[in-house]
Amino acid sequence: MCRNIKPLYNFSPPATDEEIRAASLQFVRKISGFNKPAKINEAAFENAVKQVTLISKKLLAALVTTATPRDREAEALKAKARAKLRFG
Secondary structure (H helix, E strand, O other), rough: OOOHHHHHHOOOOOOHHHHHHHHHHHHHHHHHOOOOOOHHHHHHHHHHHHHHHHHHHHHHHHOOOOOOOHHHHHHHEEEHHHHHHHHO
């Protein structure tokens, strides 16, 4: 799993289109091995990002849970605390 891709489901407020696209871009970068594709591969790369974004939006809309939504700020603080323990 790419470390830059963060969970997007069950947050309050819900994930934005920009967050979903950013996660999709990271996913396509990871599986393609390209950070920025060559001109000849640019169209295929962008199409893949677009398709992964659409599928991700459908997935997030279809998921169901009984858990209460997580707070983004609280999760960010937890992540900072974990990073501090890990990296000092």
